Amino acid sequence: MVTRVRRARVEDAGIVAAVAAETFEMACPPGTTPASIAAFIAEHLAESRFAAHLADAERVVLLADVNGEIAGYTMIVGGEPADPMVSRAVVNRPTVELSKCYVRANFHGHGVAAALMAASLSAAAELGASSVWLGVNQQNARAIRFYEKSGFRRRGVKHFFVGEELQDDFVLERELAPNE
Numbered sequence: 001m002v003t004r005v006r007r008a009r010v011e012d013a014g015i016v017a018a019v020a021a022e023t024f025e026m027a028c029p030p031g032t033t034p035a036s037i038a039a040f041i042a043e044h045l046a047e048s049r050f051a052a053h054l055a056d057a058e059r060v061v062l063l064a065d066v067n068g069e070i071a072g073y074t075m076i077v078g079g080e081p082a083d084p085m086v087s088r089a090v091v092n093r094p095t096v097e098l099s100k101c102y103v104r105a106n107f108h109g110h111g112v113a114a115a116l117m118a119a120s121l122s123a124a125a126e127l128g129a130s131s132v133w134l135g136v137n138q139q140n141a142r143a144i145r146f147y148e149k150s151g152f153r154r155r156g157v158k159h160f161f162v163g164e165e166l167q168d169d170f171v172l173e174r175e176l177a178p179n180e
């Protein structure tokens, strides 16, 4: 599967929001209620939110394009982690967050995620980061395996709200080599 990764532009906000709404549920543990998932999508994954993210110099959104179809996306967020649990867990500075990493289900297992990850790590290095951190639900075994394959290591835990449900994440971190 030939994957082309490119930086999203402001005019991509609609397609990124659509892919985000389609894929978010896969990252949630079983038992997350449809109401909580819908609330999260409405509040955090709306087109207007992505339009703002795409105009924000602290963020980079990358799209994976497979034969003209958007197969997935990532978002990097610069700056010191705001959550004290993350701040304590992450070892290296400066660090950036891999805040979103989502691939549509029919593209799983085809190297699309690896291409997105490679481009995301390069983008993080270009921002001057010496590490990338992320939060992943503790029950999301597939994503955890993917991140471990990608060089991330477990550093701690944090909490994450989906709607009104408080969920448990692992905090993972990957160091970036100076020439990465």
Ligand SMILES: CC(C)(COP(=O)(O)OP(=O)(O)OC[C@H]1O[C@@H](n2cnc3c(N)ncnc32)[C@H](O)[C@@H]1OP(=O)(O)O)[C@@H](O)C(=O)NCCC(=O)NCCS
Pocket (backbone or CB within 6 Å): 023, 026, 027, 028, 101, 102, 103, 104, 107, 108, 109, 110, 111, 112, 113, 114, 135, 136, 137, 140, 141, 142, 143, 145, 146, 149
């Ligand atoms: C996370 C994600 C981007 C990874 O992409 P992918 O194409 O699935 O990744 P890969 O297939 O390269 O790697 C997944 C690994 O998990 C393994 N795996 C699959 N299901 C698993 C499970 N239930 N338990 C443990 N490992 C599992 C796969 O075998 C593979 O490992 P391997 O290469 O050693 O065989 C993608 O699965 C995704 O978008 N998931 C839904 C959204 C999500 O959870 N995003 C992360 C939010 S933090």
